[in-house]
Amino acid sequence: MAGDDDSMRLARGPIGERRLERARRIVDLAWRDLPGQHRLLLENIGASRWQVLDRPLGNSVNDLLISAGYAQLLPAGRVSLDRALGMWIERLHLVLIDAGHSVLADLDDQTFELMLVRTAWHEWGHALSVVRAEHDDVAAGERLLDLAPDGVREFIRRAGYRRSEYTHELIAEIYALLMSRRRRGHTGQPPWLADEIYRLVRRVSGWSE
């Protein structure tokens, strides 16, 4: 999950067809930016489909689960999903992004794009982590988080994830940061990233640059 934050306002109005179309193009470009072998991995694990909506994720996910024959979400689960900007639904093989989320509402075009791209990369990194990280990696979440860059560690701690989610959130965040760096033309291990985390992200995502 990305974008969970206590300070979020939940009031919202429709964003309009143009902004929604723009959001869809942005996510499409984010997908095409991924290295080819990552796209292949994501296709293999059922995380290559996405929908960009102007609707809180809780209700969207709930409706999709029901129409696919699953039980509906508990109200608390729906409320917590409503706070997310993006989500990979493993059972549905689908990434959902809420382009009408209140945190995106007043952003200028460039920041809107950055947030959406980052959310999409986070969700794809998250999917790779859930499917490909080993039990030991997940168990080491607390220790790995201590090795993480300050901003990432604070973000994950503040969002109130369970310990068993630390590794996946960490991989997802670092994956998104590596992708932004790559888009700016930088490859290799960033100076701010601990060796152990870099090796983990490479193994899980198939990152080879």
Ligand SMILES: [Zn+2]
């Ligand atoms: Zn996540």
